[in-house]
Amino acid sequence: MPAPATLEEFAAVVVRSRLMASDDLLGVLKEVRPSGSAAGDLEAARRLLVAGRHLTEYQAAHLLRGHTDGFFLGPYKVLDRIAKGRMAGVYKAVHESGQVVAIKVLPASKARDADTLARFKREGRLLTQLDHPNVVRAYAVGEADGKHYLVLEYLDGDTLDEVLHKRKRLPPAEAVRIVHEAMVGLQHLHQKGMVHRDLKPSNLMLVDPPGKKEAVDRAVKILDIGLGKAVFDENDTAQKITGDGVLIGTPDYLAPEQAKNAKAVDIRSDIYSLGCVLFHTLTGQPPFPDKSILNQVMRHATEPPRPLSDFLSEVPPGLQDVMNWLLAKDPAQRYATPERAAQALSLLVRGTPATKPVAATTVVEAVSTPAKDIPLGKLEGPGRKSGPVPAPPAAAPVEIDVELVSVPPPEPVRRRRTADESRGWLELDRRDAVMLIAGGTLTSFALLAGWGLYRLLRVEPPPDATPPGKPQEG
Structure with a gap:
C-alpha cells in the first residue's frame, strides 16, 4: 500500500x-x-x-510507510528489529503466550539454495538440544508465509564487541572471568560434538541480571552457534559454506589450521579463537591487527603475539603462560578441551568465599600436583591427562570471584617451530593463497601481493635444523 x-x-x-x-x-x-x-x-x-x-x-x-505485512511469523508478533550491520533480519518478537523471544530469519536469497536451507533446518534442530547458562538457547525452527526462521532466547545486554568499543580494554580480572565463562559454555558444545568456528567478541553477549544494567557480574552467552554469517548474511555470496576455497571464521581470531583447511578444525581451534578474544580484551587489540587478510593469516601461523607486558603495566602471575598455551600454533600444544582451559583460567581467580588462595610455585608444579582448592578442578597444561573433573552445574552460571590470585609467575612455555612446520607455512603456492583468503574479495592484486609475500618470506631451514617432530632444546 x-x-x-x-x-x-x-x-x-x-x-x-x-x-x-x-x-x-x-x-x-x-x-x-x-x-x-x-x-x-x-x-x-x-x-x-x-x-x-x-x-x-x-x-x-x-x-x-504503508507496510501492512511482515508483522507476524506464525504464532509470533514482531516487535522490533534488533540486528545490526549487514546481517539479515533478527527481530524481537512475542509469542501468543506472552514469551518474548528473538527470531532470526533466513534471507530469501539463502532459502532458495537447497543446500543452505537443508543445513539451516538440520543445524537449527541441533541447536535446540543445547541447554547451558553460557550458551544462547534455541527454542524452535519454523516456517511461515514462505519465511524460514529460528526462535532464540531474547537477551538483554551488550556484546563484548560493543563493550570493547566503549571501554577499549578491560581489567585482567574482568577479562579472565568473561573468557572463563565462555570456555565453560564452549565445553557444553564440545560435549554435544559441535565446533563453533567463529568465536569473536561480537559472538559473546554479556547479559544483564534482572533489574540491573551493565552490572560487573553479567553472565556470558555464546551466540551464532553453527549458523553464522555464511547463512544469514544477505551479502555473503559464497556458494559453498564449508567447502574448499571458503574461509570460515574471522581473520582477527582465526586459528592457523582453520585458515589452512576449514574442514580440519576441531574444538582446539575454538580454544585458540577464545585465546585471541582474551588477548583483545586485555590489550585493546587482536593479537595480529592487519588490514590484509593474507598477512593476518600468515602472522597467525608464523609470528608469536606480543607479550602482555607490552600493553599492561602489571601482568598477573601465570596469565602470560596460560595465554601462551591458548595461542600455541600447534593444536597439540593447546589445551585439549575447553574444560581444561577453564581450569587453567580458574587458577587466576579466587573461587567461592570458602576457597583458599591457590598455593603453587609454578604452573608446571600445579600441573603435576592436584590443587584441590581450585573451583573447577586442578590446573593442567596442554596434553596432560588427569582423573575425572566434575562438570559445572547446568542449572546456573558458574560463580567465581574476580579477585586475582597471587601466584608466583611460572617459567614461560616456549617451543620453536620445526623446519618442516616452517617450510609448510612459509612455502605457500598460489593455490594455498587463494584458499586462505577465499570468501573475501579475491582480486588479481591480492594474488600478486600474496605471491610477492611468498617470495619475501620463503626461507631455507638452517643446516642444524631439528628433525620434524623433535622439539629443539633451549
Missing part, C-alpha cells in the same frame, strides 16, 4: 496489519487534536499509539 496521507488512510493501514482491533484504534485516534496539517496529525497519532504501548516504534514507522 502507498504511504498513508490522512488519519483515515493510516487507520486503514493499521487495521489491515492486524496489529490492533479497529475499535481500540478508533478510541486512540479520537484523542488526536487537529494540528492543521495531515503530517502533524499523523505524527500526533504515532506518538499516542507508541506512548500507550499499542504499537512499537518499529511497527509505527513501517505502518506510516
Whole structure:
C-alpha cells in the first residue's frame, strides 16, 4: 500500500496489519487534536499509539510507510528489529503466550539454495538440544508465509564487541572471568560434538541480571552457534559454506589450521579463537591487527603475539603462560578441551568465599600436583591427562570471584617451530593463497601481493635444523 496521507488512510493501514482491533484504534485516534496539517496529525497519532504501548516504534514507522505485512511469523508478533550491520533480519518478537523471544530469519536469497536451507533446518534442530547458562538457547525452527526462521532466547545486554568499543580494554580480572565463562559454555558444545568456528567478541553477549544494567557480574552467552554469517548474511555470496576455497571464521581470531583447511578444525581451534578474544580484551587489540587478510593469516601461523607486558603495566602471575598455551600454533600444544582451559583460567581467580588462595610455585608444579582448592578442578597444561573433573552445574552460571590470585609467575612455555612446520607455512603456492583468503574479495592484486609475500618470506631451514617432530632444546 502507498504511504498513508490522512488519519483515515493510516487507520486503514493499521487495521489491515492486524496489529490492533479497529475499535481500540478508533478510541486512540479520537484523542488526536487537529494540528492543521495531515503530517502533524499523523505524527500526533504515532506518538499516542507508541506512548500507550499499542504499537512499537518499529511497527509505527513501517505502518506510516504503508507496510501492512511482515508483522507476524506464525504464532509470533514482531516487535522490533534488533540486528545490526549487514546481517539479515533478527527481530524481537512475542509469542501468543506472552514469551518474548528473538527470531532470526533466513534471507530469501539463502532459502532458495537447497543446500543452505537443508543445513539451516538440520543445524537449527541441533541447536535446540543445547541447554547451558553460557550458551544462547534455541527454542524452535519454523516456517511461515514462505519465511524460514529460528526462535532464540531474547537477551538483554551488550556484546563484548560493543563493550570493547566503549571501554577499549578491560581489567585482567574482568577479562579472565568473561573468557572463563565462555570456555565453560564452549565445553557444553564440545560435549554435544559441535565446533563453533567463529568465536569473536561480537559472538559473546554479556547479559544483564534482572533489574540491573551493565552490572560487573553479567553472565556470558555464546551466540551464532553453527549458523553464522555464511547463512544469514544477505551479502555473503559464497556458494559453498564449508567447502574448499571458503574461509570460515574471522581473520582477527582465526586459528592457523582453520585458515589452512576449514574442514580440519576441531574444538582446539575454538580454544585458540577464545585465546585471541582474551588477548583483545586485555590489550585493546587482536593479537595480529592487519588490514590484509593474507598477512593476518600468515602472522597467525608464523609470528608469536606480543607479550602482555607490552600493553599492561602489571601482568598477573601465570596469565602470560596460560595465554601462551591458548595461542600455541600447534593444536597439540593447546589445551585439549575447553574444560581444561577453564581450569587453567580458574587458577587466576579466587573461587567461592570458602576457597583458599591457590598455593603453587609454578604452573608446571600445579600441573603435576592436584590443587584441590581450585573451583573447577586442578590446573593442567596442554596434553596432560588427569582423573575425572566434575562438570559445572547446568542449572546456573558458574560463580567465581574476580579477585586475582597471587601466584608466583611460572617459567614461560616456549617451543620453536620445526623446519618442516616452517617450510609448510612459509612455502605457500598460489593455490594455498587463494584458499586462505577465499570468501573475501579475491582480486588479481591480492594474488600478486600474496605471491610477492611468498617470495619475501620463503626461507631455507638452517643446516642444524631439528628433525620434524623433535622439539629443539633451549
